[in-house]
Amino acid sequence: xxxxxxxxxxxxxxxxxxxxxxxxxxxxxxxxxxxxxxxxxxxxxxxxxxxxxxxxxxxxxxxxxxxxxxxxxxxxxxxxxxxxxxxxxxxxxxxxxxxxxxxxxxxxxxxxxxxxxxxxxxxxxxxxxxxxxxxxxxxxxxxxxxxxxxxxxxxxxxxxxxxxxxxxxxxxxxxxxxxxxxxxxxxxxxxxxxxxxxxxxxxxxxxxxxxxxxxxxxxxxxxxxxxxxxxxxxxxxxxxxxxxxxxxxxxxxxxxxxxxxxxxxxxxxxxxxxxxxxxxxxxxxxxxxxxxxxxxxxxxxxxxxxxxxxxxxxxxxxxxxxxxxxxxxxxxxxxxxxxxxxxxxxxxxxxxxxxxxxxxxxxxxxxxxxxxxxxxxxxxxxxxxxxxxxxxxxxxxxxxxxxxxxxxxxxxxxxxxxxxxxxxxxxxxxxxxxxxxxxxxxxxxxxx
Amino acid sequence: xxxxxxxxxxxxxxxxxxxxxxxxxxxxxxxxxxxxxxxxxxxxxxxxxxxxxxxxxxxxxxxxxxxxxxxxxxxxxxxxxxxxxxxxxxxxxxxxxxxxxxxxxxxxxxxxxxxxxxxxxxxxxxxxxxxxxxxxxxxxxxxxxxxxxxxxxxxxxxxxxxxxxxxxxxxxxxxxxxxxxxxxxxxxxxxxxxxxxxxxxxxxxxxxxxxxxxxxxxxxxxxxxxxxxxxxxxxxxxxxxxxxxxxxxxxxxxxxxxxxxxxxxxxxxxxxxxxxxxxxxxxxxxxxxxxxxxxxxxxxxxxxxxxxxxxxxxxxxxxxxxxxxxxxxxxxxxxxxxxxxxxxxxxxxxxxxxxxxxxxxxxxxxxxxxxxxxxxxxxxxxxxxxxxxxxxxxxxxxxxxxxxxxxxxxxxxxxxxxxxxxxxxxxxxxxxxxxxxxxxxxxxxxxx
Numbered sequence: 001x002x003x004x005x006x007x008x009x010x011x012x013x014x015x016x017x018x019x020x021x022x023x024x025x026x027x028x029x030x031x032x033x034x035x036x037x038x039x040x041x042x043x044x045x046x047x048x049x050x051x052x053x054x055x056x057x058x059x060x061x062x063x064x065x066x067x068x069x070x071x072x073x074x075x076x077x078x079x080x081x082x083x084x085x086x087x088x089x090x091x092x093x094x095x096x097x098x099x100x101x102x103x104x105x106x107x108x109x110x111x112x113x114x115x116x117x118x119x120x121x122x123x124x125x126x127x128x129x130x131x132x133x134x135x136x137x138x139x140x141x142x143x144x145x146x147x148x149x150x151x152x153x154x155x156x157x158x159x160x161x162x163x164x165x166x167x168x169x170x171x172x173x174x175x176x177x178x179x180x181x182x183x184x185x186x187x188x189x190x191x192x193x194x195x196x197x198x199x200x201x202x203x204x205x206x207x208x209x210x211x212x213x214x215x216x217x218x219x220x221x222x223x224x225x226x227x228x229x230x231x232x233x234x235x236x237x238x239x240x241x242x243x244x245x246x247x248x249x250x251x252x253x254x255x256x257x258x259x260x261x262x263x264x265x266x267x268x269x270x271x272x273x274x275x276x277x278x279x280x281x282x283x284x285x286x287x288x289x290x291x292x293x294x295x296x297x298x299x300x301x302x303x304x305x306x307x308x309x310x311x312x313x314x315x316x317x318x319x320x321x322x323x324x325x326x327x328x329x330x331x332x333x334x335x336x337x338x339x340x341x342x343x344x345x346x347x348x349x350x351x352x353x354x355x356x357x358x359x360x361x362x363x364x365x366x367x368x369x370x371x372x373x374x375x376x377x378x379x380x381x382x383x384x385x386x387x388x389x390x391x392x393x394x395x396x397x398x399x400x401x402x403x404x405x406x407x408x409x410x411x412x413x414x415x416x417x418x419x420x421x422x423x424x425x426x427x428x429x430x431x432x433x434x435x436x437x438x439x440x441x442x443x444x445x446x447x448x
Numbered sequence: 449x450x451x452x453x454x455x456x457x458x459x460x461x462x463x464x465x466x467x468x469x470x471x472x473x474x475x476x477x478x479x480x481x482x483x484x485x486x487x488x489x490x491x492x493x494x495x496x497x498x499x500x501x502x503x504x505x506x507x508x509x510x511x512x513x514x515x516x517x518x519x520x521x522x523x524x525x526x527x528x529x530x531x532x533x534x535x536x537x538x539x540x541x542x543x544x545x546x547x548x549x550x551x552x553x554x555x556x557x558x559x560x561x562x563x564x565x566x567x568x569x570x571x572x573x574x575x576x577x578x579x580x581x582x583x584x585x586x587x588x589x590x591x592x593x594x595x596x597x598x599x600x601x602x603x604x605x606x607x608x609x610x611x612x613x614x615x616x617x618x619x620x621x622x623x624x625x626x627x628x629x630x631x632x633x634x635x636x637x638x639x640x641x642x643x644x645x646x647x648x649x650x651x652x653x654x655x656x657x658x659x660x661x662x663x664x665x666x667x668x669x670x671x672x673x674x675x676x677x678x679x680x681x682x683x684x685x686x687x688x689x690x691x692x693x694x695x696x697x698x699x700x701x702x703x704x705x706x707x708x709x710x711x712x713x714x715x716x717x718x719x720x721x722x723x724x725x726x727x728x729x730x731x732x733x734x735x736x737x738x739x740x741x742x743x744x745x746x747x748x749x750x751x752x753x754x755x756x757x758x759x760x761x762x763x764x765x766x767x768x769x770x771x772x773x774x775x776x777x778x779x780x781x782x783x784x785x786x787x788x789x790x791x792x793x794x795x796x797x798x799x800x801x802x803x804x805x806x807x808x809x810x811x812x813x814x815x816x817x818x819x820x821x822x823x824x825x826x827x828x829x830x831x832x833x834x835x836x837x838x839x840x841x842x843x844x845x846x847x848x849x850x851x852x853x854x855x856x857x858x859x860x861x862x863x864x865x866x867x868x869x870x871x872x873x874x875x876x877x878x879x880x881x882x883x884x885x886x887x888x889x890x891x892x893x894x895x896x
Contacts, residue, residue: 027650031670063671156635165632166614166673183631184613187604202475220698222479223511223691225614225673242690243671249694250668253701254785260705261781261869262774270786275803279810282778286771286844290815293770294822300763301826307762311755314762315748318878321766322741323734325773326710326871330730333709337702338718355723362727367738374742378749396734421709423774426874430766 005032006039013044022051030056034063037072046075058087066099067272073108082111089163090136091244094123098133123238131215132208134248135229135238138163142170144178144196148189155183163241167226170199177205177228177236205230208237212248217342219245256340259418260333262289285423293427296434303438306447312379313441316371316388317434323367324395324433325426328403331356332421335407339417349408353401360400368393387441394440395433402429453480454487461492470499478504482511485520494523506535514547515720521556530559537611538584539692542571546581571686579663580656582696583677583686586611590618592626592644596637603631611689615674618647625676625684627651653678656685660696665790667693704788707866708781710737733871741875744882751886754895760827761889764819764836765882771815772843772881773874776851779804780869783855787865797856801849808848816841835889842888843881850877 005028012020025033025048033052037045037060049057049072061069061084073081085093085108097105097120105124109117119137126132140162142151151168159165168186170179179199189198205228206215218227219242229238258266262285267273273281300307307313335352338344344352372389376382403425407417441447453476460468473481473496481500485493485508497505497520509517509532521529533541533556545553545568553572557565567585574580588610590599599616607613616634618627627647637646653676654663666675667690677686706714710733715721721729748755755761783800786792792800820837824830851873855865889895 029650029652029670159632159636165635184607187613188607202477204477220694222477225690242673246668246694246697249697249701250789253697253705254789257701257705257708257781257785260708261777261785263778263781269789269791270782271791275806275810278803279807282775282807283811283814286774286778286811286815287818289774290767290771290818293767294819296766296770297763297822297826300766301760304759304763308759311752311759312749314755314765315745315752317762317765318744318748318769318882319738319741321769322744322871322875322878323738326734326737326875327730329709329871330711330734333705333711334718337705337709341698341702341717343717343719355726358723359727359730362723363731363734366731367734370735370738371742374745378745423770423777427770427774430770434766 003039006036009036009040009048010044013048018051021048025052026056030059031063033060034068038064038068042071042075045072049076050080054083058084062089062092066096069096070100078111081108085111086113086116090119090123090138091134091163091241093120094133097124098128126208129212130208131206131210131212131227131229131240132238134212134215134240134244135208136163136241137238139226139228139236139239140165140168141236142168142195142199144170144172144194144199146195147191148186148193148195148198149191151186151195152191155186163239164226167239169203169228169236169239170195171236175235177203177230177234179203180228203228205234205236206240207232213252215240216245216248216252220249252340255416256336256418259416260336260422262286262423265416289423289427292424293430296431299431299434299438303434306438306442306445309447310384310441310445312381312384313387313438315378316375316384317437319371319374320388320392320395320437321430321433323371323392324399324429327360327363327396328399328425328429329421330403331359331400332403332407332425335404336417336421339407339411346408346411349405352404352408356401356404360397363400364393364396367396383445384441387437387444390444391433391437391440394436395429398432398436399429451487454484457484457488457496458492461496466499469496473500474504478507479511481508482516486512486516490519490523493520497524498528502531506532510537510540514544517544518548526559529556533559534561534564538567538571538586539582539611539689541568542581545572546576574656577660578656579654579658579660579675579677579688580686582660582663582688582692583656584611584689585686587674587676587684587687588613588616589684590616590643590647592618592620592642592647594643595639596634596641596643596646597639599634599643600639603634611687612674615687617651617676617684617687618643619684623683625651625653625678625682628676651676653682653684654688655680661700663688664693664696664700668697700788703864704784704866707864708784708870710734710871713864737871737875740872741878744879747879747882747886751882754886754890754893757895758832758889758893760829760832761835761886763826764823764832765885767819767822768836768840768843768885769878769881771819771840772847772877775808775811775844776847776873776877777869778851779807779848780851780855780873783852784865784869787855787859794856794859797853800852800856804849804852808845811848812841812844815844831893832889835885835892838892839881839885839888842884843877846880846884847877 008024009021037049112120138161140155140158155165166183168181169177172178179201180203181199204222208229208231225242226239228236231237255265264285368389371392372385375388376385406420410417410420456472457469485497557568560568586609588603588606603613614631616629617625620626627649628651629647652670656677656679673690674687676684679685703713712733816837819840820833823836824833854868858865858868
């Protein structure tokens with residue numbers, strides 16, 4: 001969709017048909033125009049951006065990704081930058097400022113009006129990934145003594161500057177949040193009714209410090225469009241709107257998936273990362289993992305007498321460590337995801353322990369039996385069959401349990417459980433698995 | 449929050465204080481009441497549910513999970529079931545019917561009013577995971593000749609039965625979708641203006657057959673609250689609302705994570721699965737993986753002459769296969785996630801190929817160098833150092849490339865790329881890695 005539009009714009013740029021560009025873009029959704037600007041080279045993007053009518057330009061800017069916003073701002077005049085920064089939505093501005101060097105933020109803050117500078121300073125003052133960073137102060141507030149007609153008039157008068165008008169918040173004289181109602185309820189109520197009689201006093205809210213994951217969870221649980229944010233004195237200071245929530249859920253899930261994939265937390269999307277940055281990021285983790293797994297070389301060397309006595313033991317090493325790794329990956333994935341979606345929390349540690357002991361035991365017994373058969377049939381030797389079968393049972397049992405418990409431990413230590421669910425788990429399990437294997441083999445086969 | 453409420457309700461149930469239960473629940477959000485009912489045993493849940501006022505009961509029902517809905521319906525009288533099924537939201541009803549056996553659906557359909565039966569039949573007729581299955585027909589439609597005042601009157605009159613009134617859709621005489629506008633725009637427009645002059649004719653829509661992942665992507669891209677759904681003739685047949693989208697994103701991400709964790713697609717959440725079902729699900733995949741990885745035993749047996757000649761080769765096997773697996777996991781995770789978030793699509797195959805050749809080469813060279821040193825220092829043997837180092841370079845290079853390309857191949861074959869990114873990849877890479885290792889060793893060390 002937007003890639004065709006990009007092609008059209010590029011063609012018109014070459015033909016210097018600037019009016020044509022303006023006309024082609026204007027008919028499109030700001031989100032699509034934003035994608036076109038992201039695709040163009042910075043100078044061209046700046047040029048095309050200046051062709052847009054001001055109101056549209058600001059909407060387009062809000063839809064651009066943070067990197068493209070930064071680049072675009074660099075190519076615009078101070079006047080234009082000041083207009084955008086003053087009129088863009090407050091939550092997007094906070095997100096942008098978070099990414100910029102302190103010096104640039106300082107300069108940009110000086111371009112804001114006194115009011116907006118005050119708001120921007122306040123929002124940047126909240127901790128990273130908190131509700132305060134996500135919120136906007138552009139909400140509609142009502143007084144409890146207003147009539148429905150007065151409230152509707154107030155909504156109409158202030159609507160153009162507000163992030164949403166579909167949820168309205170009722171505050172006391174000292175600005176404490178005392179209730180809320182939807183525009184739908186307001187429209188359906190009789191004009192002379194008082195707000196305090198139709199508002200819902202049990203409205204959900206979060207604190208400025210509430211973590212964004214918890215904010216997202218509340219949006220999910222209550223199917224919200226907006227959620228009010230209060231300070232420690234329960235004064236209403238902002239609202240978080242639904243459009244930020246999908247981004248957070250995606251971000252958090254991407255972070256979990258990358259951690260579980262042994263990539264560390266994602267800094268950038270695939271194409272925004274240069275090959276060099278990518279190599280640095282992946283290489284660091286891979287090197288650590290190589291170091292960890294190379295411990296297995298020393299372990300095996302220590303068992304070289306056993307290996308030499310029964311070279312066939314080596315044949316089943318990969319199957320054994322693969323299965324341990326796979327079982328650990330399964331249980332750690334289940335628990336980590338359960339923790340992320342909120343189904344599991346730290347109170348469930350005991351339940352999970354008991355359950356995974358059972359699951360690991362059954363799975364270990366079945367697959368251990370299979371491994372016995374596999375080794376016995378291949379080597380025609382009962383003892384090696386027993387050694388492989390029993391070792392697989394023990395390794396699978398341990399790996400499954402460790403995979404389930406490590407994420408629970410991570411939660412208690414206030415670490416991200418996803419780190420524990422990735423290659424670190426499988427690599428550690430491999431090292432442990434080899435020790436189990438050779439100890440079991442030594443006992444059963446009577447090796448030295 | 450809801451667990452305290454559950455405790456309260458349980459206590460009041462024992463005291464037979466039914467009025468107390470009603471009072472305790474009424475003050476809470478339907479979502480919290482739904483969670484209490486999910487926590488109670490089915491009979492108790494049915495009993496408590498009947499204590500709720502009808503309007504609240506229907507809201508609570510909408511918030512319950514599908515399993516609890518099924519159980520609750522079984523404990524209610526036919527009259528009550530009929531009321532709920534007729535008044536619950538259409539999209540939640542479709543979701544419920546999807547899960548029920550055909551016989552039960554037939555009986556439930558017979559309890560619906562003629563109108564509702566017609567709607568339910570239509571919605572169930574759309575393909576699974578399509579926009580048609582997610583949508584509701586309870587939208588507000590306007591005619592282009594209406595004035596703003598007439599439209600506002602129409603909104604007010606129909607609001608109580610509609611899923612949302614914040615987005616309004618303009619249809620032609622033959623019910624084709626010709627535009628849309630928000631309630632905000634309607635409220636801000638002069639009362640005598642015509643709808644056709646203020647509506648936005650370039651409104652986004654999807655077809656009934658559009659896949660739910662694409663629907664979610666559009667909500668994300670355009671920050672929507674609702675999205676209209678049209679049939680092949682572009683007649684407006686329903687809308688999808690924002691509250692379904694977060695669930696879809698979570699569902700799709702959970703599915704990807706489980707597939708990447710070697711668990712298959714999730715049928716149920718952790719605690720909704722019995723240990724037996726869990727063992728069956730995990731065991732099937734684990735057994736397949738054991739079978740696959742046990743191929744390595746045959747491979748190693750074929751190389752037993754080399755192994756016996758240089759037992760030290762066995763020491764570095766785990767490090768080698770772990771590193772291959774980890775590199776493959778990294779690149780497949782990156783690509784699979786990029787595909788899921790829409791950053792990457794099948795047109796990028798060439799770019800990814802070139803990029804991963806570079807990345808794999810650099811990572812392989814660095815870590816291969818490290819592996820050389822590790823093996824040389826441990827064994828004091830240059831040849832074994834070379835064998836391990838070069839093999840690790842080749843294995844990492846191949847694993848990284850295969851990890852990146854398999855998900856791309858899956859997309860072309862219209863399979864879920866996440867299946868390719870899990871233990872199947874690492875286990876396959878392990879088998880391949882061993883062959884590479886011993887072939888390299890044979891050449892370098894001159895083994896038989």
